Amino acid sequence: MAPNVAVLQNHGVPNSMILKMISGHSRTLKLNNSRFSEIVAMVKEMGFNPVKAHFILAVRVMSGMTKLNWEGKLEVYRSLGWSETEILSAFKWFPNHMLISEKKIMRGMDYFVTKMNCKPPFISKYPNILAFSLEKRIVPRCSVLQVLMSKGLIKKDLCLSPVLTASEKKFLEKFVIKNQERVPEILSVYQGKMELLG
Structure with missing residues (x-):
């Protein structure tokens, strides 16, 4: 050494x-x-x-990566619409995003772009959100946001990063418990018991 x-x-x-x-x-x-x-x-x-x-x-x-793996990961982000500047900026902000598997990156990007209408440059500013579990954190929390947005209870331009990085307790208090009276189904949505339509 x-x-x-x-x-x-x-x-x-x-x-x-x-x-x-x-x-x-x-x-x-x-x-x-x-x-x-x-x-x-x-x-x-x-x-x-x-x-x-x-x-x-x-x-x-x-x-922890071979040159081939590194170049391969760069190519994945390029194919998703990230510029060289955005890739470098993301790496400087959250180096571990280069260790996320290609499959996880693709699934996460697809969800954020198609379901949450996020633009690739936005996600490159918050690459840490790609590291979260799609099933356990991203989808449940984003489903809650979609319901609240549809009812005009939160802004449609709400930044996703603080919502996804918040602790479980903070998220529940701010978005679920706070809105349970006005939206009785919100807990079921969060727990995945109610399918979102539209």
Whole structure:
């Protein structure tokens, strides 16, 4: 690991962050030195700050992928309408979105675009929402939003990201419990017991 630790130090990564990497993700530091050096240089060129935690996270993500896998994932996002700038911006904001399986990405994008009328550039600003379970979180919560929007109880331009990232308790309090009197079926919709029509 020593040569790779030296690479990080030479790029200005604080020792405290390197120690965390050694204790929690030592496998990354065991990568071939030339490949590791290449990845660190690429991450820095992308605009990541070596003193920030996202720098190490980006290195870890790229180290866990082959060049072929990386290029393949880039192609998936391009095919979905993301520009190179949007792909880079998404990676800088949420590096782990590059680890999401192609199938999960495609299903999530299809749902957001066809069911929620989201544009690809919007999703690229909040790539973390693609990491959530479609069945367990995205569909139940979006179904609730659709019902509330249809009844004029919430704005149609409501940002999805805070809704999907909110804790279960907060979501229930704000969108389900709060509206149960006006929309008695809202809990059944959330629990998937009532199919939405139209």
